[in-house]
Amino acid sequence: MLFGSSGIRGLANKEITPQLAQKVGLAVGSLHNSCVIGRDPRTSGEMIEHALISGLLSAGCRVTRVGMVSTPTLAFAARKYDCGVMVTASHNPPEYGGIKLWNRDGMAFDSRQQEQIESIIEKSGWKTAEWSRIGRVNETSAVEEHADMILGKVGAASLKVVVDCGCGAASTITPYVLRRMGCSVITLNSQPDGFFPARNPEPVEKNLEMLKKATVAFGAELGIAHDGDADRMMAIDGSGRFVEGDKLLALFGLREAKKSIAVPVDTSIMVDDVLKGRKIYRTRVGDVYVAEELKKRNADFGGEPSGSWIFPKISLCPDGIYAAARLVEIVENEGKLEALIDGFPSYPLVRGAVPCGNERKENAMRKIGIKLKKMGDTSSIDGIRVDTGNGWILVRPSGTEPKIRITAEARRGVDELYAKAEKIVKEAVS
Ligand code: MG
Numbered sequence: 478m479l480f481g482s483s484g485i486r487g488l489a490n491k492e493i494t495p496q497l498a499q500k501v502g503l504a505v506g507s508l509h510n511s512c513v514i515g516r517d518p519r520t521s522g523e524m525i526e527h528a529l530i531s532g533l534l535s536a537g538c539r540v541t542r543v544g545m546v547s548t549p550t551l552a553f554a555a556r557k558y559d560c561g562v563m564v565t566a567s568h569n570p571p572e573y574g575g576i577k578l579w580n581r582d583g584m585a586f587d588s589r590q591q592e593q594i595e596s597i598i599e600k601s602g603w604k605t606a607e608w609s610r611i612g613r614v615n616e617t618s619a620v621e622e623h624a625d626m627i628l629g630k631v632g633a634a635s636l637k638v639v640v641d642c643g644c645g646a647a648s649t650i651t652p653y654v655l656r657r658m659g660c661s662v663i664t665l666n667s668q669p670d671g672f673f674p675a676r677n678p679e680p681v682e683k684n685l686e687m688l689k690k691a692t693v694a695f696g697a698e699l700g701i702a703h704d705g706d707a708d709r710m711m712a713i714d715g716s717g718r719f720v721e722g723d724k725l726l727a728l729f730g731l732r733e734a735k736k737s738i739a740v741p742v743d744t745s746i747m748v749d750d751v752l753k754g755r756k757i758y759r760t761r762v763g764d765v766y767v768a769e770e771l772k773k774r775n776a777d778f779g780g781e782p783s784g785s786w787i788f789p790k791i792s793l794c795p796d797g798i799y800a801a802a803r804l805v806e807i808v809e810n811e812g813k814l815e816a817l818i819d820g821f822p823s824y825p826l827v828r829g830a831v832p833c834g835n836e837r838k839e840n841a842m843r844k845i846g847i848k849l850k851k852m853g854d855t856s857s858i859d860g861i862r863v864d865t866g867n868g869w870i871l872v873r874p875s876g877t878e879p880k881i882r883i884t885a886e887a888r889r890g891v892d893e894l895y896a897k898a899e900k901i902v903k904e905a906v907s
Contacts, residue, residue: 479501479591479595479598480586480588480595482761482762482765482766483567483575483764484563484575484576484585484586485497485501485575486566486569486573486574487574487575488572489519489521489524489566489572489573489574490524493521493573493574493575494528495524498532499529499531500603501529501532501576501594502528502529502530502531502534502535502538503532503533503535503536503597503604504594504597504603505529505532505536505562505578505594506533506535506537506603506604507597507603508593509559510537510538511538511539511541511559511560512538512539512541512555512559512561513540513543513554513557513558513562513619514526514529514540514541514543514551514561514562514564515542515545515551515561515563515564515619516544516563517545517548517563517564517565517566517645517646517705517706518545518644518645518669518670518671519564519565519566519571519574519671520571520671520672521564521574522545522565525564526564529562529564529576530542532603534612535605535606535611535612536603536604536605536606537604537605537606537610537611538612539612539613539615540612540613540615541615541616541617542614543616543617543619544616544618545646545649545669546620546646546649546650547623547645547646547647547649547650547703547706547707547797548563548565548567548577548707548708549583549623549707549708549796549797550620550646550650550707550798551579552579552583552792552794553583553619553622553792553794554622554623555580555581555583556582556583557581559581560579561578562576563576563577563578563706564576565577565646565706566705567705568679568709569679569705570678571671571672571673578591578594582772582792583791583793584768584794585765585794587769623650623798624650624798626791627654627798627799627802628654628657628658628802630802630803631658631802631803631806632658632806632809633659634658634659634805634806634808634809635660635809636697636698636699636808637663637695637696638655638661638662638663638697638699638701638805639662639665639688639692639695639699639700639701639713640652640655640662640665640700640702640703640801641664641665641666641676641685641687641702642664642666642669642703642707643675643678643680643704643705644668644670644672644673644674644675644676644678645669645678645703645705645706645707646706648668648669650798651703651707651797651798651801652667654802655701655801655802655805658802658805658806663691665687665691666687673705680703680704680709680711680784681711685700685711685719688700688702688713689713689717689718692713692714692715692717697715698715698808698813699712699713699714699805699808699814700712700713700714700717701713701805703801704784704797707797707798708785708794708795708796709783709784709795709797710797710798710800710801712725712814714813714814714818715813715814716815718815722781722784723748724818724821726740726744726780726781726782726786727748727751727752727821728807728818728821729786729800729803729804730751730752730755730778730780731751731752732807733777733788734777734778736756737757737775737776737777738756738758738776738777738778738780739757739759739760739767739770739774739776739778739779740757740758740759740767740779740780740781741759741760741762741763741766741767741781741782741859742760742761742762742856742858742860742862743782743871744759744781745824746824746868746869747821747822747823747824750822756776758776759856759862760858760859761859762781762859764795767779767781767785767787768794768795771789772789776789777789781795785797786800788800788803824886824887824888824891825886825891826884826886826891828883828884829882829899830875830880830882830883831880831899831906832879832880832906833874833879833881835879837906841874841902841905842861842872842881842905844904844905845872845901845905848901848904848905849870849872849901852865852870852897853865859871860872860873860882865894867890867894868887868889868890868891869885869887870883870885870894870897871884872898881902881906883898883899883902
């Protein structure tokens with residue numbers, strides 16, 4: 478399997494090699510006549526991009542390069558071509574590289590399209606063009622159109638905002654967009670650098686200490702953080718507190734979702750309580766599954782607490798830059814972020830795992846399923862999730878480790894709920 482839940486990703490120049498990239502280019506070029514290609518600032522980016530282009534041209538595909546851009550910028554640019562190709566490893570550490578493929582509507586290639594590419598590569602079944610039909614490369618900029626699209630959707634704002642681009646691709650666009658909105662923008666780590674010297678590219682709280690301090694020190698109303706390719710956005714409130722992803726999800730959901738919202742199975746029930754009256758579709762964990770569900774259900778908004786926010790009226794690609802602009806607009810119009818999220822309830826959540834050999838996982842999950850069914854409504858979208866009315870339990874076999882993971886959240890009595898689930902899992906694996 479070449480593709481994981483976030484495209485093709487692995488160690489640069491070991492797993493993600495120019496040889497592999499060229500084959501991906503040949504396969505994509507055999508199916509599409511034109512494409513737009515961009516990359517994040519990783520050290521492997523140019524190497525992989527050139528290998529991809531060589532394969533694409535060999536298959537007769539017309540290639541347009543847009544240089545170093547954010548993933549949402551590339552996905553937005555893809556609307557004018559047959560597809561988009563992004564060279565990125567998103568929030569992974571600097572030694573990783575990757576390739577993600579996009580449809581014109583901003584949706585990542587789905588599993589059927591990924592299998593098609595895999596099968597061409599496996600069978601060396603690509604086309605090679607006659608000498609007279611080899612593709613050509615042309616270069617353009619994609620940032621301005623993406624910025625204009627965002628600025629056409631949000632109003633003016635005069636907030637003071639600190640933006641931590643994490644030395645990633647957001648450096649090319651977020652500070653620019655927020656300044657054009659009228660904000661006073663202070664930038665942190667806004668020089669693209671494939672070594673990600675300032676912080677790990679993942680926008681989780683432990684990586685954002687500098688942003689928290691800067692937000693308070695500059696007296697800013699808001700701090701904004703992105704991952705390496707800026708499809709994710711997380712926030713710091715004016716008092717320097719990290720805003721949990723579930724709370725941002727509820728905040729956006731309240732304003733964007735009139736009828737329905739799509740979220741992964743491990744999202745807090747706080748979101749259910751805050752968005753009462755709206756239909757909540759739960760999906761497998763991964764932003765591509767949220768996007769697929771949004772498209773299928775024609776839902777109003779979707780998101781993952783890890784910082785991916787999907788506004789289907791804009792694009793089916795999570796857009797961290799639009800999300801930042803929208804959050805600025807909300808705070809400008811409605812007041813302090815602290816006050817907007819303080820009314821949301823907070824429920825305790827417990828995570829743990831029980832060791833279980835990979836070969837025994839399937840059998841154990843079957844036994845666990847039978848017992849969990851007795852506790853409430855179950856769903857098997859991703860692992861087994863049981864809704865007890867007062868809370869939920871999610872039991873999922875780890876994809877990478879010999880473990881079965883347990884998550885429990887409850888309005889009351891979470892420890893008892895977790896203990897019950899743990900007992901069931903332990904019995905099933907013994
Ligand atoms: Mg990303």
